[in-house]
Amino acid sequence: MVCSTAMLVIGLLICTFVLCSSENVLPQHEKFVLKFRRGGMVCTNEQSGLTCTSPRAHHDQGTVSSHRNIFSSERDGDYALGFERASDDSWFLSIYAYHPSNGTAGSSIWRASSVDGSEVQVPSNSSLVFLQSGNLELRGSEGGLQWTPNTWGLGVTELVFFFRGSSKSAGGNLILFDSANQLVWQSMRPLKTNELRLGMASRSDIVCTSGESSGMDCNPALEFPMNPSRGTGNHRNVISYNGDGKYALGIERLADTATFFLSIYIWNQSSGTATGPSIWRASHGRSSIPVAVDEHAIVAFRRNGAFELRDHSNKLLWTTGQTGASELGFNFDTGDLFLYNREGSIIWRSGGEASLQYVALFVSPTTEYPVPKLNPGSRALAMA
Numbered sequence: 001m002v003c004s005t006a007m008l009v010i011g012l013l014i015c016t017f018v019l020c021s022s023e024n025v026l027p028q029h030e031k032f033v034l035k036f037r038r039g040g041m042v043c044t045n046e047q048s049g050l051t052c053t054s055p056r057a058h059h060d061q062g063t064v065s066s067h068r069n070i071f072s073s074e075r076d077g078d079y080a081l082g083f084e085r086a087s088d089d090s091w092f093l094s095i096y097a098y099h100p101s102n103g104t105a106g107s108s109i110w111r112a113s114s115v116d117g118s119e120v121q122v123p124s125n126s127s128l129v130f131l132q133s134g135n136l137e138l139r140g141s142e143g144g145l146q147w148t149p150n151t152w153g154l155g156v157t158e159l160v161f162f163f164r165g166s167s168k169s170a171g172g173n174l175i176l177f178d179s180a181n182q183l184v185w186q187s188m189r190p191l192k193t194n195e196l197r198l199g200m201a202s203r204s205d206i207v208c209t210s211g212e213s214s215g216m217d218c219n220p221a222l223e224f225p226m227n228p229s230r231g232t233g234n235h236r237n238v239i240s241y242n243g244d245g246k247y248a249l250g251i252e253r254l255a256d257t258a259t260f261f262l263s264i265y266i267w268n269q270s271s272g273t274a275t276g277p278s279i280w281r282a283s284h285g286r287s288s289i290p291v292a293v294d295e296h297a298i299v300a301f302r303r304n305g306a307f308e309l310r311d312h313s314n315k316l317l318w319t320t321g322q323t324g325a326s327e328l329g330f331n332f333d334t335g336d337l338f339l340y341n342r343e344g345s346i347i348w349r350s351g352g353e354a355s356l357q358y359v360a361l362f363v364s365p366t367t368e369y370p371v372p373k374l375n376p377g378s379r380a381l382a383m384a
């Protein structure tokens with residue numbers, strides 16, 4: 001009896017940790033999915049290599065001494081999540097492009113960092129814990145908590161790591177979703193390269209007015225690299241990059257109408273057109289209905305940290321509020337707009353305001369620009 005109970009328990013344990021949990025992780029072509037309701041997982045970076053309590057998506061352990069993959073794919077150049085050696089006995093938790101054919105990795109596009117922005121380093125024998133409650137914890141060799149996205153209690157049900165760009169997200173992004181498929185946390189942060197930083201507190205208000213045919217006239221005038229490409233009558237750039245295929249912020253005309261939005265879109269300077277639909281439009285709260293403005297829209301960056309949209313009569317239509325932000329950041333690679341406080345923490349972001357739109361960021365980037373019907377009160381203006 002004791003024996004059979006023990007057998008049953010052992011059987012259940014085997015089922016829990018080996019057989020049944022093999023459904024816990026779903027390696028797919030573009031992404032790796034972990035469903036928390038099927039159990040947690042612990043991956044420990046031992047001296048000899050990485051071990052996980054549950055099957056992983058990795059196809060290559062990362063036998064090289066510099067990288068130990070937790071999730072990786074079989075294709076060269078796909079992104080991997082893993083431990084990256086910082087020094088002899090010190091590791092980062094990182095995301096990097098990985099090449100299984102020769103076992104090498106590219107430079108990291110993300111590293112777990114503490115609130116002050118410093119990158120966390122942990123010794124050998126540290127673990128990344130995937131808690132069934134939907135939180136992640138990086139614990140040092142002595143078990144102390146070194147890093148967490150702090151999603152405990154936020155209803156996270158699924159982790160998705162995108163090996164490469166897909167219809168839902170950018171490659172190399174680690175996302176935690178709740179049961180309503182809302183984005184709760186993601187690793188993607190502004191890249192330091194190709195990010196414009198504008199000191200707001202340190203200068204006077206910048207007020208930009210949309211002209212008759214193209215471009216925005218700003219007072220004081222915007223400096224490079226803020227506005228080298230004025231745009232066209234349909235896309236009047238406020239912030240743009242001196243090149244093709246980068247995101248721009250500007251006033252966008254709703255096709256062939258007198259309705260305009262404050263939007264973020266990919267701008268092609270050579271052709272003078274936007275590529276694909278806008279990835280973000282100023283809207284109230286989490287609403288997906290963008291705020292409409294007339295042709296002579298005013299966009300202002302205030303000293304008090306407010307980023308505003310006004311109509312031709314200077315009536316305030318939309319604002320981030322007096323956030324006290326000291327800097328504005330715009331990432332030309334991701335199209336993310338940020339407001340930072342003095343400590344460098346993000347206090348407002350374009351994606352955070354309507355995270356579903358952010359997830360929709362990479363939906364059909366090659367489709368034609370949609371011509372949404374003007375249908376106030378409906379969600380018809382939500383992005384494709």
Ligand SMILES: *[C@@H]1O[C@H](CO)[C@@H](O)[C@H](O)[C@H]1NC(C)=O
Nearest residue numbers: 076077099100101102103104
């Ligand atoms: C490894 O392979 C990748 C992809 O094929 C290549 O880009 C990279 O240069 C290679 N690295 C080395 C050190 O051979």
Ligand SMILES: *[C@@H]1O[C@H](CO)[C@@H](O)[C@H](O)[C@H]1NC(C)=O
Nearest residue numbers: 046047089123124125126141
């Ligand atoms: C890691 O753990 C093993 C076994 O517990 C131990 O022998 C080894 O010294 C540890 N290494 C470090 C760097 O803590």
Ligand SMILES: *[C@@H]1O[C@H](CO)[C@@H](O)[C@H](O)[C@H]1NC(C)=O
Nearest residue numbers: 244245268269270271272275
């Ligand atoms: C930009 O436009 C030019 C000219 O129409 C085109 O050849 C090029 O492929 C476009 N580039 C991007 C990144 O869309």
